[in-house]
Amino acid sequence: MNRPMHETVRLNDADNVVIALRDLKSGGTPANVPAPLMSDVARGHKIAVAPIAAGQNVVRYGQIIGQAKSDIEPGEHVHVHNLGMSEHKQDYAFASINPELPPATEERTFLGYHREDGRVGTRNYLGIVTTVNCSGSVARFVAEAADRTGLLDGLENVDGIVPIVHGTGCGMSGRDEGYDTLFRTLSGYAQHPNFAGVLLIGLGCEVMQIPDLVGNRKIRSDGNFRYMTIQQTGGTRRTIEAGLKELREMAAIANRVTRTPAPVSELTVGMQCGGSDGYSGITANPALGYASDLLVRHGGTTILSETSEVYGAEHLLTRRAVTPDVAQKLIDRIRWWEEYTAGHGGEMNNNPSPGNKRGGLTTILEKSLGAVAKGGTAPLTEFYKFAEPVDKKGFVFMDSPGYDPCSVTGQIASGSNLIVFTTGRGSVSGYKPTPCIKLATNSEMYERMSEDMDINCGDIVSEGVSIEEKGSEIFETFIRVASGEQTKSEELGFGGAEFVPWHIGAVM
Incomplete structure (x- = not known):
C-alpha cells in the first residue's frame, strides 16, 4: 500500500x-x-x-x-x-574521518567478457577510433558499409561496430595539457574492455599522430588492434575497403569470446547527474550513493566526476580521503578550476543551468551538495586526471567538466564499463561502448519519459520507498545490465554522438 x-x-x-x-x-x-x-x-x-x-x-x-x-x-x-x-571558504579537514565500510557477506557475479589484460567487459563491440576530425567521416563510412554488407551476420557474440569520432586532433599544440588529455582519452578507448577489437584510423598529417599513439607498446594484449591512415592507404574508397577487410578478421576473433561469470569487483561504474532538479539530492543521488557503497563493499569501483559541480561540497570529500595527499590533489584541481573559469571570463557559479533553476536549484553550492550524494559514504581512495586509467578499487574521483557527454567520455576512457546517470529534467543520451542506466529523480518526469528512463527514484517521495530499498534496486540493475540486459538508451540506439573529448587550449 x-x-x-x-x-x-x-x-x-x-x-x-x-x-x-x-x-x-x-x-x-x-x-x-x-x-x-x-x-x-x-x-x-x-x-x-x-x-x-x-x-x-x-x-x-x-x-x-x-x-x-x-x-x-x-x-x-x-x-x-x-x-x-x-x-566560498571551507574547512577541508584532510583525511579526518575513516568511513570504512564492512565487506560484503556474499560474493556476487555477473556475466561478462574476460579480456587478456585481466579486465572484464560488459559489452563486446568493435571500435573504429579516429585520431582527428578529418578521419571521422571515413570512420562512419566504414561502419555504414559494414552494416550494409552484413559484415556481422551470424556473429552472435559481437554487439556491433562503434565509430568513435570527434572534432579535434589537429589545430592544437602537440606539447600541452590539451594534447595530453586527448592522448589519454583516445588511448583509453582503444584499450577499453567493452571493445573486443579496435581499428584506429587517421588522416596522416594531423597533430595527433598514429605512431605516437601506438608507440612501441602493445595497445591491446589480445592483439586485436589495427591501424591505418587515409593518405597512406590511398584515399577514401581504398580506406573503406581496407577497413572492411580488417574488421572482418577482427570480428571473427571477437566472436570467439562469450559471457562467463565474473565477480562484481570487476565492475567500474561512472556516476553522472545531468538536468538536475530540487529532488536530485533527495532521491536519485543518495540512492545511487547507497548503491555505490554496496559495490565498493563487494570490491568494485565507482567514479565521481564533474569537478565544477562538486564546488562548495569538496570539503565533504576531503574529509573522506584515505590520505592527505589524495585530498590535496582534489583541492589543487579546485584551484585550477577557479583560475581556468576566471581566465575565460566565467565563474564557478555559472552553474546551475536554466533547467536546474526551473527545477529548484539556485546556487552551485546547493547543486554540488546534492551531486556529492552520488558518492555515498565510502572512503575516497584516489584522485585521477581526466581519462587517466583508474588503477585502484573503491570510490574514486576523476577530474572533468560538468558537461555530461564530456565527463562521461573521460570516465569511459578511464575504464568505466557501466555508466549510471541521474536526471530530474529528463536528459536523453547514451555512451557506446558502455551501457548507461538512467535514474529519474521524480515520478512526474519518469511517467512522462518512461521510454528513456530505466529506474524511477521519485517513488522515494511519492510512495515512501526508502533510500536503502532504492539503492539495492539500482545495485541489482548494475548486475543485470552488466550481464547483457539492454538499457533504455541502448534500445533507442543512443551512443553515436556522445563521444566528446575535453578540449583544453588554443585552437590554432
Whole structure:
C-alpha cells in the first residue's frame, strides 16, 4: 500500500528552508512551514521556515548554500531573486574521518567478457577510433558499409561496430595539457574492455599522430588492434575497403569470446547527474550513493566526476580521503578550476543551468551538495586526471567538466564499463561502448519519459520507498545490465554522438 506523500521535507535540523514535494499554492500553510505561503511554490523549490536577514546564510542539508540577498520571511519562496552565492571558504579537514565500510557477506557475479589484460567487459563491440576530425567521416563510412554488407551476420557474440569520432586532433599544440588529455582519452578507448577489437584510423598529417599513439607498446594484449591512415592507404574508397577487410578478421576473433561469470569487483561504474532538479539530492543521488557503497563493499569501483559541480561540497570529500595527499590533489584541481573559469571570463557559479533553476536549484553550492550524494559514504581512495586509467578499487574521483557527454567520455576512457546517470529534467543520451542506466529523480518526469528512463527514484517521495530499498534496486540493475540486459538508451540506439573529448587550449 502506498504511504501518504508529505507536502514538504526538511533535510537537516539545522536547515532554515524546507523543500516543496509538490506544487503548493499561495496562502496555504503546509506542514513544517510556520506561516502562510507568500506565493505559489513549485515542487523541488525552497521555502523559508525562519526569518533570514539579508547577508545571513541559507542552509540546506545542514550546509551553507548561499546568502540571502534581502530579508526573507517565513513562508517566502527562496530562489534566485533573494538567494546568492556566499564567499566560498571551507574547512577541508584532510583525511579526518575513516568511513570504512564492512565487506560484503556474499560474493556476487555477473556475466561478462574476460579480456587478456585481466579486465572484464560488459559489452563486446568493435571500435573504429579516429585520431582527428578529418578521419571521422571515413570512420562512419566504414561502419555504414559494414552494416550494409552484413559484415556481422551470424556473429552472435559481437554487439556491433562503434565509430568513435570527434572534432579535434589537429589545430592544437602537440606539447600541452590539451594534447595530453586527448592522448589519454583516445588511448583509453582503444584499450577499453567493452571493445573486443579496435581499428584506429587517421588522416596522416594531423597533430595527433598514429605512431605516437601506438608507440612501441602493445595497445591491446589480445592483439586485436589495427591501424591505418587515409593518405597512406590511398584515399577514401581504398580506406573503406581496407577497413572492411580488417574488421572482418577482427570480428571473427571477437566472436570467439562469450559471457562467463565474473565477480562484481570487476565492475567500474561512472556516476553522472545531468538536468538536475530540487529532488536530485533527495532521491536519485543518495540512492545511487547507497548503491555505490554496496559495490565498493563487494570490491568494485565507482567514479565521481564533474569537478565544477562538486564546488562548495569538496570539503565533504576531503574529509573522506584515505590520505592527505589524495585530498590535496582534489583541492589543487579546485584551484585550477577557479583560475581556468576566471581566465575565460566565467565563474564557478555559472552553474546551475536554466533547467536546474526551473527545477529548484539556485546556487552551485546547493547543486554540488546534492551531486556529492552520488558518492555515498565510502572512503575516497584516489584522485585521477581526466581519462587517466583508474588503477585502484573503491570510490574514486576523476577530474572533468560538468558537461555530461564530456565527463562521461573521460570516465569511459578511464575504464568505466557501466555508466549510471541521474536526471530530474529528463536528459536523453547514451555512451557506446558502455551501457548507461538512467535514474529519474521524480515520478512526474519518469511517467512522462518512461521510454528513456530505466529506474524511477521519485517513488522515494511519492510512495515512501526508502533510500536503502532504492539503492539495492539500482545495485541489482548494475548486475543485470552488466550481464547483457539492454538499457533504455541502448534500445533507442543512443551512443553515436556522445563521444566528446575535453578540449583544453588554443585552437590554432
